[in-house]
Amino acid sequence: MDRKLAEGVLYTDQYQLTMAQLYYRTGMAERQARFEHFFRRYPDYGRHQAGYCINAGAAWLADWIHTVRFDDASLDKLRSHRNHLGVPIFGDDFLDWLADVGDFSSLRFEAIPEGRVVHPNVPLTVVEGPLALAQLIETSVLNHLNFQTLIATKASRVVEAANGGSVLEFGMRRAPERGATAASRASLVGGATGTSNAGLAHALGFTPSGTHAHSMVQVFMALGDGELGAFRAYADIYPDECLLLVDTINTLDSGVPNAITVFSELRAKGHQPVGIRLDSGDLAHLAVKSSQMLDEAGFPEVTIVLSSSLDEITIWQILNQIAVEAPQYGQDAQHVMGRLMYGCGTRMATSEGDPSLDGVYKLVAIEDNGSWKPAIKLSDTPAKVINPGPKRVFRIYSRRGTATADLLAQADEQLTDPLVLHHPSAEGVMRRLPSERISGREELLEPFDPWTPADEHEAVVEARGRRSDDLARLDVGVRRIVNPHVYHVSLSAASWELKHSIMNEMRRGRQG
Amino acid sequence: MDRKLAEGVLYTDQYQLTMAQLYYRTGMAERQARFEHFFRRYPDYGRHQAGYCINAGAAWLADWIHTVRFDDASLDKLRSHRNHLGVPIFGDDFLDWLADVGDFSSLRFEAIPEGRVVHPNVPLTVVEGPLALAQLIETSVLNHLNFQTLIATKASRVVEAANGGSVLEFGMRRAPERGATAASRASLVGGATGTSNAGLAHALGFTPSGTHAHSMVQVFMALGDGELGAFRAYADIYPDECLLLVDTINTLDSGVPNAITVFSELRAKGHQPVGIRLDSGDLAHLAVKSSQMLDEAGFPEVTIVLSSSLDEITIWQILNQIAVEAPQYGQDAQHVMGRLMYGCGTRMATSEGDPSLDGVYKLVAIEDNGSWKPAIKLSDTPAKVINPGPKRVFRIYSRRGTATADLLAQADEQLTDPLVLHHPSAEGVMRRLPSERISGREELLEPFDPWTPADEHEAVVEARGRRSDDLARLDVGVRRIVNPHVYHVSLSAASWELKHSIMNEMRRGRQG
Secondary structure (H helix, E strand, O other), X not given: OOHHHHOOOOOOEHHXXXXXXXXXXXXXXXXXXXXXXEEOOOOEXXXXXXXXXEOOOHHHHHHHHHXXXXXXXXXXXXXXXXXXXXXXXXXXXXXXXXXXXXOOOOOEEEEOOOOOXXXXXOOOEEXXXXXXHHHHOHHHHHHHHXXXXXXXXXXXXXXXXXXXXXXXXXXXXXXXXXHXXXXXXXXXXXXXXXXXXXXXXXXXXXXXXXXXXXXXXXXXXXXXXXXXXXHHHHHHHOOOOOEEXXXXXXXXXXXXXXXXXXXXXXXXXXXXXXXXXXXXXXXXXXXXXXXXXXXXXXXXXXXXXXXXXXXXXXXXXXXXXXXXXXXXXXXXXHHHHHOEEEEEOHHHHOXXXXXXXXXXXXXXXXXXXXXXXXXXXXXXXXXXXXXXXXXXXXXXXXXXOOEEEXXXXXOOOOOOOOEEEEOOOOOOOEEXXXXXXXXXXXXXXXXXXXXXXXXXXXXXXXXXXXXXXHHHOOOHHHHOOOOOOOOEEEEOHHHHHHHHHHHHHHHHHXXX | OOHHHHOOOOOOEHHHHXXXXXXXXXXXXXXXXXXXXXXXXXXXXXXXXXXXXXXXXXXHHHHHHHHOOOOHHHHHHHHHOEOOOOOEOOOHHHHHHHHHXXXXXXXXXXXXXXXXXXXXXXXXXXXXXXXXXXXHOHHHHHHXXXXXXXXHHHHHHHHHHHOOOOEEEOOOOOOOOXXXXXXXXXHHHOOOOEEOEHHHHHHHOOOOOOXXXXXXXXXXXXXXXXXXXXXXXXXXXXXXXXXXXXXXXXXXXXXXXHHHHHHHHHHHOOOOOOEEEEOOOOHHHHHHHHXXXXXXXXXXXXXXXXXXXXXXHHHHHHHHHHHHHHHHOOOOHHHHHHOEEEXXXXXXXXXXXXXXXXXXXXXXXXXXXXXXXXXXXXOOOHHHOOOOOOEEEEXXXXXXXXXXXXXXXXXXXXXXXXXXXXXXXXXXXXXEEOHHHEEEEEEOOEEEOOOOOOOHHHHHHHHHHHHHHHHHOOOHHHHOOOOOOXXXXXXXXXXXXXXXXXXXXXXXXXXX
């Protein structure tokens, strides 16, 4: 399959191309337009909803933008597309224009940096430039940003549930095919310590994680050397990275005792065993019992890695169970919890419970005679009415330094003191914040230049740092993994006024 | 980002590499091994479970296999990987062996062809060859096959719910990043008529589908030309493909009347309008009302495309509602349903409700002194016990020609008459089928040669054909989209005997 063709400049929905030709033919292709990418609601995992998202994906969107071109191979495919009457869909006039334009370098971008905490209806990415190109790029913007933001959000929740224990991502076997690559990266942005994805880790300058699977033990068993033989072979080859999977036969009767035997042999040779991994059964109970057995054998320091369908809720429940069950076996619960690490696969890499972020890309303004005309969409679903006009986004911090609201202001608006924060849809519901009640306001959108790609490794490291910083300034109620407190995203006075004047005008127009 | 590095031969979990080195160091790298890929349970979407899956993905697994190599760039990355003590994880001995081996060409494959109906615990793909290589390829096998099978299954259900109406895939904006490419292909395998994914469609030799989005109407509205101006511009440029999105302002008050105006103008110029698209609100109600308005205006033949969060359940419910509501407006329900098409996006491209297939890849046998030794895994979770030994898979058809069971036989087993079909886990539960009660048995696994890639277009077309043929031979109760009847996957006498003799032997070993 020709991925270069499929995922190059034609990595878009067909309607973007038909609209672009229409803009070209009606003389609007180069008219300036402004689109905003935002999501409407947090991921909702069924039993529980996210209270925040972690923004991610911009670096790889940039990667796509600065590598694709309207090249001959792509334009020839468009030229070959004919309708049911045999007539070409795209004319040479339009295709020649695309060839002349060449790429997306006439677009300007703003974005909230990767790793930052973000909320619904806030523009995360802004694209400004010639209408036809800003339209054409929609699909790629959404495809590259929605998924990484979704997975970084899920990972962030898993990492919060792990409460200091390291989280390793190993979901690629059941991840969405090549989306696995993005899922691994987004997990790192969301706070995972490492990934098993060897190719991706090497491409980003990280060290991949991984030891062995059941199949290795099965091989030794089938050939008569048993689990102990498998463990010894592993310890022999990886004496300083000896982490053994102990549930191929039976965790407590076979796996842990055999691991202890091998750990003792390793220690006698001057090596420090690393740990065991539990991958089936009652993980909390097995962690307590394994911890006890390891302690009694003189290995209180080795790690216990848990895996098997873990997500934030499962980890939370496992830790709760350990708190109750550890003392029943004479174990200190903090000691057991303190030695845990978590291998998270499918559920993190697919955002199980809600496998998509409902991010959209909407026209908010179009240039007319040198100034912006705001654009709106009403639709038959009230929640789909957009906030019109070019905007700036401010995060408002309380006197305690906690983020208290995001404010969508018009780009040309002078903010007042007190700040006025309108509820986004409920008429007359507003807060007034005088300057003495806030510690500061921060502009969230920054210029974003896809043609100056950041170092791949640094981009992830910096994003993780932003995540930590933002979480430290987020209300703990909003961070809660179940039933979180609602964070406020508000409209400024001018944003409220503009939205409602246009809506009223259009409704009057419809009745007239 | 270096996708060639990330998605080349290192597109694998780290533990596959550490295990491969262990097999090399213990002299087992080239010992023959047999692994099977199968899934354990149907996707379960929360409210409803699948009753069958559609197998997909083999062509792109082949694509990966015959393009990747253990090249210098990849091996250098492995050489650079050091543990916490600064010691290289991989030795030159192993890396030189990989370089000598070069690729996966010493592996042999069998597979159930794409598009076929498949069931849990049935080997869908079999990999046989040198242990180290068969182990290394696990991640790629699972990554390429699990996701496409998942999406083809979802698409097949959506297509069944659509009951003859065409289904178009347009999920790439919220699909899992580059997994979108596979999702579009798998949707086509699962029976979708077309896709909006321009790059993928052109790469596979299909014609992409798409017309326009709300943003086009917004542009014209913001510039004072309104929805009617937008529709006229579209009709002018695409007079023979005029399908108009009618919900940007209000579907029934504005969109449909404006569309009718433009359709009349088109017809006067000798063109045949194509249809309208409804993308928000009560789609069933709006379909009935729009159909009525179009009929009254003299356009009973134009299509109505529905979109907005559609899946198999939503489509089923929409059709039910139309059956009730159409007569209330003097419309013939069959007429309304007969003009519908369905645009399915996010929910199909992510398999919402269950975003992963739990496909696994398990060692079932390893060569010892020239013969196969069966391999097993017990685990602490009973459902994870595998069926050991090299196997063949037969589909048994009833006298009516309906598939009645899949039978997992041992590769060297002579099947008896009557056939004995054991329940896979319940002792003593079995069926006996004498030859006069069956119309035939069909072997499902076929040789699969990744080095002779099929034509991309033909592969999809043939897979769709297999899906239709298999569905026609599947019990309608199994095809039901909610609470389907359970299809039988049975063990042959020899498979049952082998599994239980090994389990008993191991359990005795543990007690001894």
